Amino acid sequence: xxxxxxxxxxxxxxxxxxxxxxxxxxxxxxxxxxxxxxxxxxxxxxxxxxxxxxxxxxxxxxxxxxxxxxxxxxxxxxxxxxxxxxxxxxxxxxxxxxxxxxxxxxxxxxxx
Amino acid sequence: xxxxxxxxxxxxxxxxxxxxxxxxxxxxxxxxxxxxxxxxxxxxxxxxxxxxxxxxxxxxxxxxxxxxxxxxxxxxxxxxxxxxxxxxxxxxxxxxxxxxxxxxxxxxxxxx
Numbered sequence: 001x002x003x004x005x006x007x008x009x010x011x012x013x014x015x016x017x018x019x020x021x022x023x024x025x026x027x028x029x030x031x032x033x034x035x036x037x038x039x040x041x042x043x044x045x046x047x048x049x050x051x052x053x054x055x056x057x058x059x060x061x062x063x064x065x066x067x068x069x070x071x072x073x074x075x076x077x078x079x080x081x082x083x084x085x086x087x088x089x090x091x092x093x094x095x096x097x098x099x100x101x102x103x104x105x106x107x108x109x110x111x112x
Numbered sequence: 113x114x115x116x117x118x119x120x121x122x123x124x125x126x127x128x129x130x131x132x133x134x135x136x137x138x139x140x141x142x143x144x145x146x147x148x149x150x151x152x153x154x155x156x157x158x159x160x161x162x163x164x165x166x167x168x169x170x171x172x173x174x175x176x177x178x179x180x181x182x183x184x185x186x187x188x189x190x191x192x193x194x195x196x197x198x199x200x201x202x203x204x205x206x207x208x209x210x211x212x213x214x215x216x217x218x219x220x221x222x223x224x
Contacts, residue, residue: 034212043116043203043215044155089155097143097209099168102155 006090006103014111019077021106023090028071030092034100035064035075038087047088048075080110114138116216118204124222130192133219136185137206145205145213146179146189155203161187194223 005024013019025033031052036044050057050064050073057064063076077084090103117136125131137144145160159169164181172179176195181187191198201220205213 041217043205043217045215046212049212095209097162097207099145099157099160099171100213101157104154 004090004092004101004103006106008106009104010107010109012109012111013080015080015082017080017110019075019080019084019108019110021075021088021090021108022072023074023103024070024072025092026071027092030094030101032093032095033064033066033073034091034093035062036089036091036102038089038105044089077108080108082110082112084108085110116204116206116214118202118216118219120219121217122220122222124224125194126224127195128193129223130190131194131198131221131223133189133202133204133221135187135189135204135216137187137204138214139185141206141208141211141214142184143207143209143213144181144187145207146187147203147205147215149201149203149218150199158189158202196223199223 007022034049035047037047038044048059048062050066052068055066061078066073088106091100093100119134142163146158147155148158149155158171159179160167161181177191179189199222201218203215203218205215207213
């Protein structure tokens with residue numbers, strides 16, 4: 001079973017701070033790396049995604065950094081807000097139309 | 113757009129009973145996925161369909177689980193007989209190539 005290792009398991013950040021979540025993958029054949037955000041009682045929702053041909057992708061306060069040689073990628077949330085409090089999952093897949101392998105999740109809490 | 117619709121939202125039943133979970137994908141999407149989320153195993157893919165045909169059912173835990181997609185707008189996941197270890201949140205997701213997977217809000221299943 002190909003795995004995606006995610007850390008930390010939980011994270012507490014002060015409002016306005018930077019939240020950083022890290023993931024490592026094994027299978028170099030994967031070419032789509034999405035991050036999902038999940039609120040309690042809701043399904044995961046796509047937050048941002050990257051392909052391995054770029055090293056960084058930024059959308060608003062959210063940035064993915066991708067290190068292909070190290071097989072690692074990370075999510076940075078700048079100026080973290082209480083509304084960002086949720087569980088975040090990194091994932092790998094061949095495309096959106098194929099099976100997604102999820103990391104174990106990071107429960108993020110932003111303190112006001 | 114109503115999104116992916118799952119029913120019921122909550123199901124509590126006794127061990128040995130048959131359980132049927134239902135999913136209506138987003139209209140026009142031709143891929144449908146069933147996932148299970150537990151604290152111990154995280155989010156894991158059970159099965160997915162393309163144009164109503166099962167493509168990969170390697171994640172289905174055992175013969176007690178079955179899934180069908182009789183048409184493009186409806187799918188079921190059935191557990192017979194149910195066991196306490198089947199307690200989890202079950203998600204359905206749909207997509208088409210080039211689009212992200214859209215998840216429903218899940219069915220929280222409790223087997224007593």
